[in-house]
Amino acid sequence: MQSHFDVIIVGAGPAGIFTAYELVKTKPGLKILMLEKGPNIYKRKCPKHTNGGVCVHCKPCNITTGWAGAGAFSDGKLSLSHEVGGTISDFIGIEATNELIKYTDRIYLEFGGDPAVHGEEITPAMREIQKKSIEANLRLVHCPVRHLGTEKTQSLYKALYDFIVKQGVEVLFRKPALDFEFDNSTITAVLTKDTKYSADNVVVAVGREGSDWLLKKCEQHNIGTEVGIVDIGVRVECRNEIMQEINDNFYEAKLVHYTKTFDDKVRTFCSNPGGFVSSEYYDNNLAVVNGHSYKDLKSSNTNFALLVSQKFTEPFNAPIEYGKHVADMANMLTQHKILVQRFGDLIRGRRTTPERLIRNNIIPTLKDAVPGDLSLVLPYRIMTDIVEMIQALDKVSPGLASDETLLYGIEVKFYSNKIKVNKAFRTDSIKNLYVGGDGAGITRGLMQASVNGILMAREIVNQ
Numbered sequence: 530m531q532s533h534f535d536v537i538i539v540g541a542g543p544a545g546i547f548t549a550y551e552l553v554k555t556k557p558g559l560k561i562l563m564l565e566k567g568p569n570i571y572k573r574k575c576p577k578h579t580n581g582g583v584c585v586h587c588k589p590c591n592i593t594t595g596w597a598g599a600g601a602f603s604d605g606k607l608s609l610s611h612e613v614g615g616t617i618s619d620f621i622g623i624e625a626t627n628e629l630i631k632y633t634d635r636i637y638l639e640f641g642g643d644p645a646v647h648g649e650e651i652t653p654a655m656r657e658i659q660k661k662s663i664e665a666n667l668r669l670v671h672c673p674v675r676h677l678g679t680e681k682t683q684s685l686y687k688a689l690y691d692f693i694v695k696q697g698v699e700v701l702f703r704k705p706a707l708d709f710e711f712d713n714s715t716i717t718a719v720l721t722k723d724t725k726y727s728a729d730n731v732v733v734a735v736g737r738e739g740s741d742w743l744l745k746k747c748e749q750h751n752i753g754t755e756v757g758i759v760d761i762g763v764r765v766e767c768r769n770e771i772m773q774e775i776n777d778n779f780y781e782a783k784l785v786h787y788t789k790t791f792d793d794k795v796r797t798f799c800s801n802p803g804g805f806v807s808s809e810y811y812d813n814n815l816a817v818v819n820g821h822s823y824k825d826l827k828s829s830n831t832n833f834a835l836l837v838s839q840k841f842t843e844p845f846n847a848p849i850e851y852g853k854h855v856a857d858m859a860n861m862l863t864q865h866k867i868l869v870q871r872f873g874d875l876i877r878g879r880r881t882t883p884e885r886l887i888r889n890n891i892i893p894t895l896k897d898a899v900p901g902d903l904s905l906v907l908p909y910r911i912m913t914d915i916v917e918m919i920q921a922l923d924k925v926s927p928g929l930a931s932d933e934t935l936l937y938g939i940e941v942k943f944y945s946n947k948i949k950v951n952k953a954f955r956t957d958s959i960k961n962l963y964v965g966g967d968g969a970g971i972t973r974g975l976m977q978a979s980v981n982g983i984l985m986a987r988e989i990v991n992q
Contacts, residue, residue, distance in 0.1 A: 534562045536989060537719050537728040539706045541565035542598025543975050544734035544966030546689055547633065547982030553696035556990045561698045562726055564719065566705035566739070567594025570687050573601060592809045593738040595702070597686035599809070600975050604801050604821040605677030605685075606781060607637060607976045609646065613672045613783055614974030617981060620952050629980045634675065636979075640692070641685045642677055643824070647780030649673040655778050658925060662784060665924035670783035678824030706733075709750065715960040730989050734966040734982065737943045738811065741849050743968050752956050753949035757970040759848040760942040761855055761911055762795070762836040763903065764818045765919070766806055766935040768891055771928040772831040776802040781833075784925070788917045791910055795918040798834040803827035806867075806895040806937055814865045817856050818895070818937040828894050834940045837914045852941040859906045859939045862899070868906065868939075869898035873932025876916060878904065889933045903938050942973065953988040954981065963988070 536552060538545045541563050552559055566589055567573070573595045576585045593599045611618040611626040618626040638644065648655070648671070662669040677685060694700060709731070710718040718727040735743050747754050775782045781800040788795060804822030811817065820832040841848065859868045870881040871889065880902040886893070904912055915936075923930035947970035949957050954971070956962045965971055965981040972978040 532725070533560075533727045535559040535728065536561045536730045536732065537726055538563045538732045538734065539719060540598070540733065540735040540739060540966070540968070541596045541700065542734060542736040542966060543600050543978040544736070544972065544982040544985075545732065546597065546686070546693070547636075547979040548732050548734065548986045549693050549698050550636065550689065551983045551986035552989065553693060553698060555986065557696065562728070563698060563700040564704050564706050564721065564726075565594070565596060565700065565702050567591065567596070567702065569702050570596035570601060570683065570690050573683075575602065586810060586814050590738075590810045592807070593811065596690055596700070597683070598736040599738065601683050601686055602679060602807075602821060603682065603975070604679050604799070604804060604823075605682030605975070606799070607634060607642070607675040607677065608672050608974055609634060609675060609976065610670070610672035612670055615972030615977030615981070617972065617977050617984070620954070621984070626980070629983060630976060633976060633979045633983060637675070637677075637685065640688045641681065642675060643681065645675070647674045647676060648778065652778060654774070658775060658778060658782070661925045665921045666786060667921055667925065668785040670785065672783050674779070674781050676780055676824075679821045681824050709746065709962075711750070711959065714958065716962040730961045730963065730992075732963045732965070732985055732989075733969070734964075734978075735968040737967045740943045740968040740970075741812070743948075743964075744849060747948060750959070752958055752962075755947050755949060756841055756843075756846050757848050757947040759839045759841065759851055760836040761839070761852055762834055762940050763907075763915055764806055764820055764832055764834050764937040764940050765929075766830050766832040766891060766894065766937065767929055769803060769829055769831050771926050772800075772802065775926060776831060784922065786918050786921050788914045790913050790917065793910070793914045794838045795914050796836055796838065797922075798836050800831065800833035802831045804830070804832050804894070806832050806893070806898070808867045808895065808897075811943070814860075815853060815856055816860055816863075816865050816867055818867045818940045830891060830894055832894070835915050835918050836940065836942065837911045849943050852943055855906065855908070856939040856941050862901050862905065867895055867898045867937050868901040868903060869893060869895070869935055869937050870901060870903045871932055872919060872930060872934040872936060875903055875936060889935070891933050891935055893935060895937060898937060903936060906938060947971070954985050955988070
């Protein structure tokens, strides 16, 4: 293999994949290398599914690393609105962002995306849900959603992998980047454990799994950052009947609430009708909760995240460490598994026991979750915000605040301190270094991460 490339892409999540895609489409013949910490998409399997639902702690985790990143095991929702999933519109404007979302969406369709879009047309039933939301002091964000499904998402990303490799892009798996080399404030090479690869341009798109590493590299090489938002919360699971009206009309309703007690922003995120709660593992076996849904396989439950967004001020500068600290406290109580509590037990100040859990109408879809007490883990402010949000949502979906609703913890979105980049997503202090995606604190979902990749590729070609 050659050692010098026109472009090196660190990370093969959606931002990295769409950077490579746009490069080979707009300027064939470029020498492109992708370095990925995890395995090939064809080798990505979670042993938990054949091990009785028990995690075996792969290193690195097959859920969060590998081709397509955590997106390959997500339920594959494409949010078709500039308001959801990132801050790309802050860089290029709302109109340009919406146009790029349409462009990127067509690529997903070309590689096998479902033609159906949920929530595109405003119906009388949707207006009634909007009315209920306003009465409950909730903001309903109109965001059409294209749902791929977990298994269909993996097929789609396999097709993208085959296409990109066929165009001559070299992809190395199990090959994490460890550091960079510079010459007079210009990036010149990426270092792995055993090889140095030089390049004219470097794109770093490491996703949430690599956000901590990226932050440390920024500190080491004096790359400017600013404190990002911390998103911490729980995953809610209820019967499908409770959420049926929203599920049927929106598939996923994006609802935002500013709490009465603290005026904090709480939002719904990643709703999965008929879905399954899941766990994912980060460094040091840190277990955090997530959820997904399939196109064909369905459960009797709907799950979604409730995330409290905290924007800290100086001297705080460690949002990732803060999130890990909260999640680690839950891990201490459960021996690195996910904690689950009934809502009725939480508001009564008592631990959920296996006996109370068994008599629930709601059967947990995460089989190895440990009954416990979230109030021993969540900061008082965040717990209060979550309780107030559930009570507000109950006015839109009656029954959500029932005793039997399940809360899984902790859900944390590991966004890096937001890296300071210009409108071309190049760092201010290092020439030819582009940074994007969730790990850079710029995006928060498949669609905007993909759009971010296309923008970085176009800027490289224009240069």
